[in-house]
Amino acid sequence: MSRVVVVTGAAGAIGSAVMERFAAEGDTVVGLDxxxxxxxxxxxxxxxxxxxxxxxxxxxxxxxxxxxxxxxxVNNAGITGAGGIEQEDPDTWRRIIDVNxxxxxxxxxxxxxxxxxxxxxxxxxxxxxxxxxxxxxxxxPAYAASKGGLVTLSRxxxxxxxxxxxxxxxxxxxxxxxxxxxxxxxxxxxxxxxxLPGGGPGDAADLAAxxxxxxxxxxxxxxxxxxxxxxxxxxx
Numbered sequence: 728m729s730r731v732v733v734v735t736g737a738a739g740a741i742g743s744a745v746m747e748r749f750a751a752e753g754d755t756v757v758g759l760d761x762x763x764x765x766x767x768x769x770x771x772x773x774x775x776x777x778x779x780x781x782x783x784x785x786x787x788x789x790x791x792x793x794x795x796x797x798x799x800x801v802n803n804a805g806i807t808g809a810g811g812i813e814q815e816d817p818d819t820w821r822r823i824i825d826v827n828x829x830x831x832x833x834x835x836x837x838x839x840x841x842x843x844x845x846x847x848x849x850x851x852x853x854x855x856x857x858x859x860x861x862x863x864x865x866x867x868p869a870y871a872a873s874k875g876g877l878v879t880l881s882r883x884x885x886x887x888x889x890x891x892x893x894x895x896x897x898x899x900x901x902x903x904x905x906x907x908x909x910x911x912x913x914x915x916x917x918x919x920x921x922x923l924p925g926g927g928p929g930d931a932a933d934l935a936a937x938x939x940x941x942x943x944x945x946x947x948x949x950x951x952x953x954x955x956x957x958x959x960x961x962x963x
Contacts, residue, residue, distance in 0.1 A: 731797045732756045732942075733790060735834060736804030737772045738765035740905035741853065744935035745801050746770055752939065754799070757790050759783075759834075761804075777804045777830030778822070787837035796841025798848040799942045802831035802877070805853065807907070808867025820869040827873035828880070835884060839893060847892030849942040850884060852877045854953065856901040859961040865915075874899070878953050885951035894950040896941045901957025902928040924959035 732749045736742040737758025746769035749756045756770035765772040775786040790797055805827045808815050831852050842848025855866075855874040862871025878897050885895040902908055902919055908928055911919075920927050934956055940946065941954070955961060 730754045730799050731790065731794045732799040732801070733759065733787070733797045733834070733838065734801045734803060735759045735775075735777050735830065736853075737767060738762040739803070740907075740931045741900075741903065741934060742801075742803045743767060743769070744931040745803060745938050748932070748935040748939045749799070749942075755794055757794065757797075759786055759804070776826075777834060778825035780833050783830070783833040783837060787834075791841065796845055797838055798842055798845050800834055800838045800848070800850045801853065801938055801942075802834055802850070803853040804830050805855075805870075805873075807870045810864055810867055812868050814864075815867045815869060819867075823867070823869035824873050824876075827870065828876040831877055831880060835880075835895075839884075839888060839891070842893050843888075843891045848894075849946070850881075850893065850895040851938050851941050852881045852895070852897040853938075854878050854881075854897045854899045856899050856955070856957040856961050858899055858953075859955065859957075859963060865919075881953065882951045889950060892947075894941075894946055896946070896950060897953040898934065898937060898941070899953050899955050899957065899961075900929060900934055901955075901960040903931055903934060904928045905931060922960050923957070927958040929956060929958060 738760040750769035758772035759775040761776045854877040857871040858874035881897040
């Protein structure tokens with residue numbers, strides 16, 4: 728049975744891979760992305776800044792009006808920073824927190840009522856390995872804090888909505904083969920890969936497959952978990 732799936736950050740490498748995976752399995756997929764003119768062969772991408780509560784409300788209203796209630800939500804939208812707490816200015820801190828963490832809250836807030844009406848749903852929040860080890864100057868403080876917040880938000884939502892048959896989980900990826908990864912200095916990439924016992928970087932399509940599994944029929948008893956997909960960079 729085809730489901731209505733919403734994927735945020737849909738124009739990026741991971742978001743695109745997630746959209747393609749769900750579409751290939753027969754779901755109706757709608758992406759949200761702030762990138763102007765974003766397009767995908769896997770489904771429509773609506774222009775939406777997930778940090779803007781009015782924009783999120785309008786986007787979900789459009790999805791409900793044309794396709795029905797989403798029963799799957801993948802909160803993937805995210806931006807990164809850099810430097811230490813003295814280098815990352817307050818405006819940058821606020822913007823990263825708003826996109827990465829508040830955006831997930833706003834989208835989940837729009838989705839849960841429809842999931843409840845449908846008898847259940849699935850939410851996956853895309854966190855980061857930085858949520859596990861605290862980040863570094865490569866991520867900046869706001870990115871690490873926002874991704875750690877996503878892990879805790881996932882647990883809160885899982886507990887709060889278990890009685891609604893809504894399972895909420897997170898994935899915490901390490902380095903993956905994306906344009907963001909490719910833009911790093913080659914020496915820096917080598918240093919990061921040296922921290923990974925399993926080699927790397929990861930493949931976005933493989934990560935998308937894990938997200939899809941978390942939204943599948945076999946995960947009714949799996950909720951509040953964070954799945955680490957990092958090649959062994961963090962083990963806990």
